[in-house]
Amino acid sequence: MEPVYRGLGRCQCCFWLAVAFDILGLVVLLIGVFVNVFFYDLLIYAGAIVIFLSLVWWVFWYSGNIEVPPAELEDDVGLLKKDKGGLSGISGALRRFSSRVSSGIRNSFRRNGGPSGRPTCARAQRSATGASVTPQAEQVAVSMATVSPQENFPHAAVSSVAACTIQMPRTSTEISPT
Structure with missing residues (x-):
């Protein structure tokens, strides 16, 4: 049985890191605005950057709590149902044909040296x-010489x-x- 997550969800550490970054950024930003120091602009920019970096933790927390039912994951991760009726034969044949074509193209690049840039x-x-x-691959020596403007x-x-x-x-x- 899977555990039931309430409140903050699965990624609680990402949530608390996001909150900590927001609080720290806001404190640094407000110190830069209201305290009379000569490096106030550094504090304002640093606070804004820390608040911006908290967005990374918010995205991690949000994406870590997205729940997708297994029925929607079937086709995406290759879990195909066996009882799909008449379409399973056609879709299976198309999937095998697509796999053969793509592996044939991939293997032809490997045989011919591929688009390697060399x-x-x-x-x-x-x-x-x-x-x-x-x-065979060998080391090639390249010599360079300076050319004066008089040589044409x-x-x-x-x-x-x-x-x-x-x-x-x-x-x-x-x-x-x-």
């Missing part, structure tokens, strides 16, 4: 025996890493005298 090379390296070998070479730097050619245009920064 550039992938379309070509594989050939080993000495002629077998195709996919490139419109050429591109070319780097070849693991059978991938990456071209990067040279850029320079103009500095105006101040």
